[in-house]
Amino acid sequence: xxxxxxxxxxxxxxxxxxxxxxxxxxxxxxxxxxxxxxxxxxxxxxxxxxxxxxxxxxxxxxxxxxxxxxxxxxxxxxxxxxxxx
Amino acid sequence: xxxxxxxxxxxxxxxxxxxxxxxxxxxxxxxxxxxxxxxxxxxxxxxxxxxxxxxxxxxxxxxxxxxxxxxxxxxxxxxxxxxxxxxxxxxxxxxxxxxxxxxxxxxxxxxxxxxxxxxxxxxxxxxxxxxxxxxxxxxxxxxxxxxxxxxxxxxxxxxxxxxxxxxxxxxxxxxxxxxxxxxxxxxxxxxxxxxxxxxxxxxxxxxxxxxxxxxxxxxxxxxxxxxxxxxxxxxxxxxxxxxxxxxxxxxxxxxxxxxxxxxxxxxxxxxxxxxxxxxxxxxxxxxxxxxxxxxxxxxxxxxxxxxxxxxxxxxxxxxxxxxxxxxxxxxxxxxxxxxxxxxxxxxxxxxxxxxxxxxxxxxxxxxxxxxxxxxxxxxxxxxxxxxxxxxxxxxxxxxxxxxxxxxxxxxxxxxxxxxxxxxxxxxxxxxxxxxxxxxxxxxxxxxxxxxxxxxxxxxxxxxxxxxxxxxxxxxxxxxxxxxxxxxxxxxxxxxxxxxxxxxxxxxxxxxxxxxxxxxxxxxxxxxxxxxxxxxxxxxxxxxxxxxxxxxxxxxxxxxxxxxxxxxxxxxxxxxxxxxxxxxxxxxxxxxxx
Numbered sequence: 001x002x003x004x005x006x007x008x009x010x011x012x013x014x015x016x017x018x019x020x021x022x023x024x025x026x027x028x029x030x031x032x033x034x035x036x037x038x039x040x041x042x043x044x045x046x047x048x049x050x051x052x053x054x055x056x057x058x059x060x061x062x063x064x065x066x067x068x069x070x071x072x073x074x075x076x077x078x079x080x081x082x083x084x085x
Numbered sequence: 086x087x088x089x090x091x092x093x094x095x096x097x098x099x100x101x102x103x104x105x106x107x108x109x110x111x112x113x114x115x116x117x118x119x120x121x122x123x124x125x126x127x128x129x130x131x132x133x134x135x136x137x138x139x140x141x142x143x144x145x146x147x148x149x150x151x152x153x154x155x156x157x158x159x160x161x162x163x164x165x166x167x168x169x170x171x172x173x174x175x176x177x178x179x180x181x182x183x184x185x186x187x188x189x190x191x192x193x194x195x196x197x198x199x200x201x202x203x204x205x206x207x208x209x210x211x212x213x214x215x216x217x218x219x220x221x222x223x224x225x226x227x228x229x230x231x232x233x234x235x236x237x238x239x240x241x242x243x244x245x246x247x248x249x250x251x252x253x254x255x256x257x258x259x260x261x262x263x264x265x266x267x268x269x270x271x272x273x274x275x276x277x278x279x280x281x282x283x284x285x286x287x288x289x290x291x292x293x294x295x296x297x298x299x300x301x302x303x304x305x306x307x308x309x310x311x312x313x314x315x316x317x318x319x320x321x322x323x324x325x326x327x328x329x330x331x332x333x334x335x336x337x338x339x340x341x342x343x344x345x346x347x348x349x350x351x352x353x354x355x356x357x358x359x360x361x362x363x364x365x366x367x368x369x370x371x372x373x374x375x376x377x378x379x380x381x382x383x384x385x386x387x388x389x390x391x392x393x394x395x396x397x398x399x400x401x402x403x404x405x406x407x408x409x410x411x412x413x414x415x416x417x418x419x420x421x422x423x424x425x426x427x428x429x430x431x432x433x434x435x436x437x438x439x440x441x442x443x444x445x446x447x448x449x450x451x452x453x454x455x456x457x458x459x460x461x462x463x464x465x466x467x468x469x470x471x472x473x474x475x476x477x478x479x480x481x482x483x484x485x486x487x488x489x490x491x492x493x494x495x496x497x498x499x500x501x502x503x504x505x506x507x508x509x510x511x512x513x514x515x516x517x518x519x520x521x522x523x524x525x526x527x528x529x530x531x532x533x534x535x536x537x538x539x540x541x542x543x544x545x546x547x548x549x550x551x552x553x554x555x556x557x558x559x560x561x562x563x564x565x566x567x568x569x570x571x572x573x574x575x576x577x578x579x580x581x582x583x584x585x586x587x588x589x590x591x592x593x594x595x596x597x598x599x600x601x602x603x604x605x606x607x608x609x610x611x612x613x614x615x616x617x618x619x620x621x622x623x624x625x626x627x628x629x630x631x632x633x634x635x636x637x638x639x640x641x642x643x644x645x646x647x648x649x650x651x652x653x654x655x656x657x658x659x660x661x662x663x664x665x666x667x668x669x670x671x672x673x674x675x676x677x678x
Contacts, residue, residue: 010597012599013276013599017130018133018135018137018139019136020139020304020305020342022306053134061422061426062426079426
């Protein structure tokens with residue numbers, strides 16, 4: 001298994017959260033976009049994953065906006081990743 | 086793997102092993118760590134990512150801060166809400182202990198919302214009454230709309246202070262038992278690197294939460310796979326009252342998230358594929374505001390009879406667009422945002438696809454009010470299993486009986502997490518030494534873990550079997566239940582369980598092998614699904630959340646008893662504990678609100 005795919009799997013477990021909404025948003029993003037992230041974006045995503053669930057939910061549902069530009073950018077990418085219908 | 090090439094397995098000893106780090110597990114671990122006992126908490130995810138974090142509503146306690154209230158009224162409401170299947174001794178204990186549990190949390194740092202006079206704010210929830218069924222009571226203590234989050238984080242911080250030992254991202258595979266069934270610990274593996282540890286413990290507490298993932302549409306997080314329930318069943322312990330599963334009528338179809346009743350309260354209504362306002366047929370007066378079970382069943386009937394919407398005709402539509410954008414944005418902003426995010430649909434412009442969503446497991450591992458796991462032995466219906474405890478949604482104590490009241494789930498985990506810890510402290514005084522665990526017992530579980538280290542030849546995949554399981558449970562054991570549908574469901578789940586032996590996984594790595602974790606989770610889901618559908622098939626009455634179209638009435642003579650389902654004995658039953666600790670029993674009456 002390559003380092004890159006290892007990383008995706010690692011993300012996948014970090015995306016197991018206490019709320020269904022987060023499971024769906026984060027796993028959808030990882031499946032579709034994780035392999036295309038730049039190193040900078042990966043760092044931002046890892047930082048985002050370290051946030052508490054409630055903070056993550058508020059950010060991803062747009063209830064709050066991060067003052068950190070790199071977090072805002074990755075949040076926007078997650079929000080803009082469409083779900084399969 | 087032969088004996089000669091087995092790697093030495095690390096062994097660790099603790100006074101108590103707690104499996105699961107939600108509110109129940111962390112409340113117990115804190116109590117034990119503060120009693121200077123060595124406590125290990127094993128959690129498959131980082132503790133503050135446990136499902137307790139999703140509990141928004143609050144926690145019931147008769148503090149009487151907003152209006153008159155007392156624990157006895159709370160007890161009455163809980164017994165009635167349970168449709169008289171709850172054990173009244175456990176319910177009395179829970180309701181009497183509730184105020185203390187709230188004040189303890191306050192001291193641990195939970196920021197409960199306040200009234201102007203500085204007392205803890207309490208909100209009104211359905212099913213709460215004053216004076217044994219009189220006026221509405223306000224009994225639910227909340228930390229804004231994030232009570233579960235506040236409780237979980239406070240308990241975690243307190244545990245860090247008290248030096249609880251956490252095994253984060255470790256998966257508990259199976260309990261380890263002695264010759265007489267006594268529980269001596271568990272075998273766990275590290276999800277990060279695949280290494281195995283035997284945790285030897287004088288007492289073990291299962292606190293692994295619910296099992297909503299047995300259904301396709303559920304509000305539960307992906308982690309809610311009934312791991313503790315599966316483990317208990319494999320240890321020969323039956324599961325109790327598994328047919329009682331709480332559903333909410335309007336989950337987002339195919340996704341599961343709740344659309345609150347508030348949407349219908351504001352004037353939203355349900356339509357079928359013909360555009361018909363369907364609830365007018367099922368509840369001519371209350372229409373879309375009929376009770377949850379009535380609305381849920383109506384949706385299921387529409388879908389079963391071919392009037393569902395979408396290409397698979399598997400849901401109905403909740404219409405809000407007629408309310409106008411201004412009303413929706415002002416009164417239902419959260420729902421609007423959820424729909425836009427997950428469906429790409431703005432409810433101000435288009436209807437929302439909905440289907441009943443599985444929410445809460447009332448049944449679970451049978452315990453008494455001290456958290457001891459109890460099983461029938463000969464003529465004794467409730468004999469404690471030495472060394473084993475359970476608390477929270479994975480347990481059935483049983484305070485929720487056939488139906489849980491809002492605000493009683495957080496209360497359950499905290500009261501009985503604490504009660505179990507108190508009993509463990511006493512038990513450990515009498516049981517001072519670890520017992521030797523037989524190598525054969527350990528090797529059996531090691532072999533199970535190592536089964537996936539080599540490429541398998543089986544043709545079944547985890548995702549394939551899991552999707553089928555969830556689909557069958559949704560079609561055959563959801564809100565629409567009768568003999569024919571349940572019988573078919575039993576056959577299908579039995580056949581799926583058979584196919585588990587042909588399961589293999591593609592990933593043989595040791596690092597973050599989530600495929601292996603998901604295979605173990607599937608084994609647990611399968612056990613829980615078997616217990617659920619067999620228990621539902623056998624119970625020929627309608628009580629609480631278990632509603633049968635062929636047995637529409639509650640039958641207290643034949644069925645006021647708890648179901649028990651085990652691999653070894655199939656179905657068995659035991660009486661409801663109708664005698665409280667210190668007050669008169671509440672005899673069964675029609676459950677009318």
